[in-house]
Amino acid sequence: MSLLNAIAATPNAGQPLPWMVTAGQPSADQMRAAADAGVKVVIDLRDPMEPRPFNEAATAESLGLTYINIPVGPGTLTDATLDRILAAVREHAETPTLLHCASANRVGAALIPYFILDQGMGEQDAVDAAMRVGLRSAEMMEWGMDYARKHAAP
Numbered sequence: 184m185s186l187l188n189a190i191a192a193t194p195n196a197g198q199p200l201p202w203m204v205t206a207g208q209p210s211a212d213q214m215r216a217a218a219d220a221g222v223k224v225v226i227d228l229r230d231p232m233e234p235r236p237f238n239e240a241a242t243a244e245s246l247g248l249t250y251i252n253i254p255v256g257p258g259t260l261t262d263a264t265l266d267r268i269l270a271a272v273r274e275h276a277e278t279p280t281l282l283h284c285a286s287a288n289r290v291g292a293a294l295i296p297y298f299i300l301d302q303g304m305g306e307q308d309a310v311d312a313a314m315r316v317g318l319r320s321a322e323m324m325e326w327g328m329d330y331a332r333k334h335a336a337p
Contacts, residue, residue: 189220195287195317287317295327
């Protein structure tokens with residue numbers, strides 16, 4: 184089963200990169216299916232206090248997955264947060280990875296700088312790719328774009 188097929192029932196399931204699938208909140212069964220399809224890393228952008236249908240960290244651990252939680256919320260829309268997200272994505276590039284939040288809105292925003300800085304996309308293409316992933320918020324889009332512009336090579 185392909186990575187995308189494994190999470191197809193997850194809200195806003197997508198595969199913006201060959202080694203990365205993105206989504207809203209997966210269920211425990213969807214996480215198991217992702218692991219069975221080859222996912223090795225889960226990067227969760229939800230705050231630990233957000234309501235969840237299961238203990239995601241424990242489920243990931245039981246499946247042998249590397250679980251990384253980097254909370255993104257109103258008080259964390261900073262360069263430091265994007266530094267952490269990009270470091271995790273870069274560290275696990277080419278490793279089958281599931282990057283998710285509740286709806287994939289935060290995921291799309293966090294990927295804008297990766298698309299621009301690491302994948303060489305232009306701004307509009309990066310925003311379009313982020314919207315296909317699940318980006319819906321202008322504030323989140325500006326967060327990702329601002330970071331990419333500040334960190335782009337002169």
